[in-house]
Amino acid sequence: MASKPRVKLPKSASAGEIITIKTLISHEMESGQRKDKNGEVIPRQIINKFTVTFNDKTVFEADIEPAISSNPYFEFAVKVPESGTFKFTWVDDDGSVYETEEAIEVA
Amino acid sequence: MQMNRRSVLGVFGGAATVAAIGLPVGLANATPEDTMAKIKEFAGDKEPQTGGKLTLNTPEIAENGNSVPVGVSVESAMEGDDMVEEIMILAEGNPNPDVVTFKFSELSGEAIAETRMRLAKTQDVVAVARMTNGDIHMAKAPVKVTIGGCGG
Numbered sequence: 001m002a003s004k005p006r007v008k009l010p011k012s013a014s015a016g017e018i019i020t021i022k023t024l025i026s027h028e029m030e031s032g033q034r035k036d037k038n039g040e041v042i043p044r045q046i047i048n049k050f051t052v053t054f055n056d057k058t059v060f061e062a063d064i065e066p067a068i069s070s071n072p073y074f075e076f077a078v079k080v081p082e083s084g085t086f087k088f089t090w091v092d093d094d095g096s097v098y099e100t101e102e103a104i105e106v107a
Numbered sequence: 108m109q110m111n112r113r114s115v116l117g118v119f120g121g122a123a124t125v126a127a128i129g130l131p132v133g134l135a136n137a138t139p140e141d142t143m144a145k146i147k148e149f150a151g152d153k154e155p156q157t158g159g160k161l162t163l164n165t166p167e168i169a170e171n172g173n174s175v176p177v178g179v180s181v182e183s184a185m186e187g188d189d190m191v192e193e194i195m196i197l198a199e200g201n202p203n204p205d206v207v208t209f210k211f212s213e214l215s216g217e218a219i220a221e222t223r224m225r226l227a228k229t230q231d232v233v234a235v236a237r238m239t240n241g242d243i244h245m246a247k248a249p250v251k252v253t254i255g256g257c258g259g
Binding site for chain 2 (some may be wrong): 054058059061064068069070072073076077
Protein backbone atom coordinates (compact mmCIF):
# COMPACT_ATOMS: atom_id res chain seq x y z
CA MET A 1 0.00 0.00 0.00
CA ALA A 2 2.55 2.56 1.04
CA SER A 3 5.83 3.30 -0.58
CA LYS A 4 8.81 5.59 -0.70
CA PRO A 5 8.90 7.40 2.60
CA ARG A 6 10.52 10.76 1.98
CA VAL A 7 12.33 12.77 4.64
CA LYS A 8 13.91 16.18 4.35
CA LEU A 9 16.37 17.51 6.91
CA PRO A 10 19.75 19.30 6.89
CA LYS A 11 22.85 17.10 6.59
CA SER A 12 24.63 18.99 9.35
CA ALA A 13 23.84 21.30 12.25
CA SER A 14 25.60 22.98 15.14
CA ALA A 15 25.19 21.43 18.60
CA GLY A 16 21.87 22.40 20.18
CA GLU A 17 20.50 23.85 16.95
CA ILE A 18 16.76 23.45 16.33
CA ILE A 19 16.13 22.03 12.88
CA THR A 20 12.91 21.42 10.94
CA ILE A 21 12.17 17.97 9.57
CA LYS A 22 9.59 17.33 6.86
CA THR A 23 8.27 13.84 6.09
CA LEU A 24 5.91 12.41 3.51
CA ILE A 25 4.83 8.87 2.72
CA SER A 26 2.63 7.67 -0.15
CA HIS A 27 -0.47 6.04 1.30
CA GLU A 28 -4.14 6.15 0.37
CA MET A 29 -5.30 6.59 3.97
CA GLU A 30 -8.63 4.88 3.26
CA SER A 31 -10.87 6.45 5.90
CA GLY A 32 -13.49 3.71 6.28
CA GLN A 33 -16.16 6.33 5.52
CA ARG A 34 -16.25 5.88 1.76
CA LYS A 35 -18.45 3.48 -0.19
CA ASP A 36 -17.61 1.69 -3.44
CA LYS A 37 -19.95 1.76 -6.43
CA ASN A 38 -22.01 -1.14 -5.00
CA GLY A 39 -22.68 0.82 -1.84
CA GLU A 40 -20.38 -1.33 0.28
CA VAL A 41 -18.22 0.49 2.81
CA ILE A 42 -14.55 0.36 1.84
CA PRO A 43 -12.75 -0.91 4.93
CA ARG A 44 -10.49 1.51 6.77
CA GLN A 45 -6.79 1.22 6.10
CA ILE A 46 -4.61 4.05 7.31
CA ILE A 47 -1.22 4.71 8.81
CA ASN A 48 -2.13 5.02 12.46
CA LYS A 49 1.21 5.84 14.07
CA PHE A 50 4.32 7.83 13.16
CA THR A 51 7.40 7.75 15.37
CA VAL A 52 10.76 9.51 15.18
CA THR A 53 13.75 8.51 17.27
CA PHE A 54 17.23 10.04 17.49
CA ASN A 55 19.99 7.65 18.61
CA ASP A 56 17.17 5.35 19.83
CA LYS A 57 15.53 8.06 21.95
CA THR A 58 11.95 9.02 21.06
CA VAL A 59 11.80 12.57 19.75
CA PHE A 60 8.37 12.99 18.21
CA GLU A 61 5.24 10.87 17.80
CA ALA A 62 1.90 11.26 16.09
CA ASP A 63 -1.24 9.20 16.78
CA ILE A 64 -3.06 9.37 13.49
CA GLU A 65 -6.80 9.17 12.76
CA PRO A 66 -8.61 8.76 9.42
CA ALA A 67 -9.01 12.55 9.20
CA ILE A 68 -5.38 12.86 8.09
CA SER A 69 -5.10 13.37 4.30
CA SER A 70 -3.78 10.74 1.93
CA ASN A 71 0.01 10.74 1.57
CA PRO A 72 0.40 11.91 5.18
CA TYR A 73 2.76 14.84 5.65
CA PHE A 74 4.35 15.89 8.92
CA GLU A 75 6.60 18.79 9.74
CA PHE A 76 8.13 19.27 13.19
CA ALA A 77 11.19 20.59 15.04
CA VAL A 78 14.09 18.77 16.67
CA LYS A 79 16.92 20.08 18.84
CA VAL A 80 20.07 18.25 17.73
CA PRO A 81 22.49 17.66 20.62
CA GLU A 82 25.11 15.56 18.82
CA SER A 83 25.85 13.64 15.65
CA GLY A 84 23.58 10.68 15.18
CA THR A 85 20.85 8.93 13.28
CA PHE A 86 17.17 9.68 12.98
CA LYS A 87 14.89 6.71 12.50
CA PHE A 88 11.41 7.30 11.09
CA THR A 89 8.70 4.64 11.45
CA TRP A 90 5.18 4.52 10.00
CA VAL A 91 2.76 1.79 11.14
CA ASP A 92 -0.06 0.63 8.87
CA ASP A 93 -3.46 -0.70 10.08
CA ASP A 94 -2.55 -4.03 8.44
CA GLY A 95 0.55 -4.33 10.61
CA SER A 96 3.07 -3.32 7.95
CA VAL A 97 5.89 -1.13 9.17
CA TYR A 98 7.68 1.33 6.89
CA GLU A 99 11.04 2.65 8.02
CA THR A 100 13.77 4.98 6.89
CA GLU A 101 16.90 6.46 8.48
CA GLU A 102 18.85 9.70 8.08
CA ALA A 103 22.14 10.67 9.64
CA ILE A 104 23.06 14.16 10.79
CA GLU A 105 26.53 15.53 11.49
CA VAL A 106 27.13 17.96 14.34
CA ALA A 107 30.25 20.00 13.70
CA MET B 108 -29.18 27.22 11.02
CA GLN B 109 -30.35 28.25 7.59
CA MET B 110 -32.90 25.95 6.02
CA ASN B 111 -33.37 25.59 2.31
CA ARG B 112 -34.93 22.84 0.29
CA ARG B 113 -31.66 20.93 -0.13
CA SER B 114 -30.68 20.92 3.52
CA VAL B 115 -34.19 19.88 4.57
CA LEU B 116 -33.94 16.93 2.23
CA GLY B 117 -30.52 16.11 3.59
CA VAL B 118 -31.62 16.21 7.21
CA PHE B 119 -34.73 14.05 6.72
CA GLY B 120 -33.11 11.73 4.21
CA GLY B 121 -30.18 11.19 6.54
CA ALA B 122 -32.40 10.59 9.57
CA ALA B 123 -34.52 8.10 7.66
CA THR B 124 -31.49 6.12 6.51
CA VAL B 125 -30.06 6.02 9.99
CA ALA B 126 -33.38 4.93 11.49
CA ALA B 127 -33.77 2.26 8.82
CA ILE B 128 -30.55 0.51 9.74
CA GLY B 129 -31.35 0.78 13.41
CA LEU B 130 -28.61 3.09 14.62
CA PRO B 131 -29.25 5.89 17.06
CA VAL B 132 -29.59 9.25 15.34
CA GLY B 133 -26.49 11.36 15.88
CA LEU B 134 -23.97 8.61 15.28
CA ALA B 135 -23.38 9.69 11.69
CA ASN B 136 -21.60 12.95 12.45
CA ALA B 137 -19.61 14.30 15.33
CA THR B 138 -21.18 17.09 17.33
CA PRO B 139 -19.61 19.90 19.37
CA GLU B 140 -20.65 17.81 22.42
CA ASP B 141 -18.48 14.89 21.23
CA THR B 142 -15.63 17.32 20.82
CA MET B 143 -16.18 18.73 24.31
CA ALA B 144 -16.12 15.19 25.73
CA LYS B 145 -12.81 14.49 23.96
CA ILE B 146 -11.32 17.71 25.33
CA LYS B 147 -12.48 16.80 28.83
CA GLU B 148 -10.88 13.38 28.54
CA PHE B 149 -7.63 15.00 27.37
CA ALA B 150 -7.62 17.79 29.96
CA GLY B 151 -8.70 15.83 33.04
CA ASP B 152 -9.81 18.18 35.85
CA LYS B 153 -8.05 21.21 34.41
CA GLU B 154 -9.95 24.05 32.80
CA PRO B 155 -8.58 24.82 29.29
CA GLN B 156 -7.08 28.31 28.96
CA THR B 157 -7.72 30.26 25.81
CA GLY B 158 -5.18 33.02 26.40
CA GLY B 159 -3.42 32.60 23.07
CA LYS B 160 -0.41 30.60 24.23
CA LEU B 161 -1.38 27.92 21.75
CA THR B 162 -1.40 29.01 18.12
CA LEU B 163 -3.57 27.15 15.63
CA ASN B 164 -2.88 27.90 11.98
CA THR B 165 -5.55 26.99 9.45
CA PRO B 166 -6.69 28.64 6.24
CA GLU B 167 -9.88 30.73 6.51
CA ILE B 168 -11.14 29.11 3.34
CA ALA B 169 -10.15 25.62 2.21
CA GLU B 170 -10.99 24.99 -1.41
CA ASN B 171 -10.38 21.26 -1.09
CA GLY B 172 -11.50 19.55 2.12
CA ASN B 173 -9.35 16.54 1.24
CA SER B 174 -6.15 18.32 2.15
CA VAL B 175 -6.30 21.24 4.54
CA PRO B 176 -3.00 22.41 6.03
CA VAL B 177 -3.04 22.72 9.82
CA GLY B 178 -0.23 23.87 12.08
CA VAL B 179 0.04 24.10 15.86
CA SER B 180 2.63 25.67 18.10
CA VAL B 181 3.01 26.57 21.77
CA GLU B 182 5.44 29.07 23.25
CA SER B 183 7.46 27.14 25.79
CA ALA B 184 11.01 26.48 26.96
CA MET B 185 10.54 22.73 26.23
CA GLU B 186 12.34 21.93 29.50
CA GLY B 187 11.25 20.81 32.96
CA ASP B 188 7.84 22.21 33.97
CA ASP B 189 7.48 24.47 30.95
CA MET B 190 7.18 21.80 28.32
CA VAL B 191 4.45 20.65 25.98
CA GLU B 192 3.59 16.96 26.33
CA GLU B 193 0.87 16.59 23.72
CA ILE B 194 -1.20 18.60 21.29
CA MET B 195 -4.48 17.12 20.06
CA ILE B 196 -6.33 18.40 17.00
CA LEU B 197 -10.09 17.90 16.62
CA ALA B 198 -12.55 18.68 13.83
CA GLU B 199 -16.06 19.21 15.19
CA GLY B 200 -17.94 18.57 11.96
CA ASN B 201 -16.21 15.40 10.74
CA PRO B 202 -17.78 11.93 11.11
CA ASN B 203 -15.26 11.39 13.90
CA PRO B 204 -13.76 14.46 15.61
CA ASP B 205 -10.27 12.98 16.14
CA VAL B 206 -7.63 14.18 13.69
CA VAL B 207 -4.19 13.67 15.21
CA THR B 208 -2.29 13.83 18.50
CA PHE B 209 1.32 15.02 18.49
CA LYS B 210 3.64 13.95 21.31
CA PHE B 211 6.73 16.03 22.01
CA SER B 212 9.93 15.45 23.97
CA GLU B 213 12.83 17.46 25.39
CA LEU B 214 14.59 16.85 22.08
CA SER B 215 11.79 18.68 20.29
CA GLY B 216 13.38 22.02 21.19
CA GLU B 217 10.25 23.76 20.02
CA ALA B 218 6.62 22.62 20.27
CA ILE B 219 5.62 23.01 16.67
CA ALA B 220 4.04 20.62 14.17
CA GLU B 221 2.23 20.76 10.88
CA THR B 222 0.20 18.30 8.82
CA ARG B 223 -2.67 18.11 6.34
CA MET B 224 -6.16 16.99 7.29
CA ARG B 225 -9.55 16.16 5.81
CA LEU B 226 -12.57 18.29 6.60
CA ALA B 227 -16.02 17.00 5.65
CA LYS B 228 -17.63 20.47 5.67
CA THR B 229 -17.31 24.01 6.96
CA GLN B 230 -16.63 23.75 10.68
CA ASP B 231 -14.54 24.72 13.70
CA VAL B 232 -11.14 23.12 14.20
CA VAL B 233 -9.93 22.85 17.80
CA ALA B 234 -6.43 22.30 19.19
CA VAL B 235 -5.70 21.44 22.82
CA ALA B 236 -2.25 21.26 24.42
CA ARG B 237 -1.23 19.65 27.70
CA MET B 238 1.86 20.97 29.48
CA THR B 239 4.13 19.03 31.88
CA ASN B 240 2.78 21.15 34.77
CA GLY B 241 -0.75 20.02 33.86
CA ASP B 242 -1.90 23.30 32.30
CA ILE B 243 -4.23 22.99 29.33
CA HIS B 244 -4.27 25.49 26.48
CA MET B 245 -6.90 25.62 23.79
CA ALA B 246 -7.44 27.39 20.47
CA LYS B 247 -10.26 27.27 17.95
CA ALA B 248 -10.51 28.37 14.34
CA PRO B 249 -13.36 28.26 11.82
CA VAL B 250 -12.55 26.85 8.39
CA LYS B 251 -14.84 27.34 5.42
CA VAL B 252 -14.75 24.28 3.17
CA THR B 253 -15.78 24.61 -0.48
CA ILE B 254 -15.53 20.90 -1.43
CA GLY B 255 -15.93 18.37 1.39
CA GLY B 256 -13.26 15.78 2.06
CA CYS B 257 -15.13 12.62 2.92
CA GLY B 258 -15.27 10.98 -0.48
CA GLY B 259 -18.26 9.01 -1.68
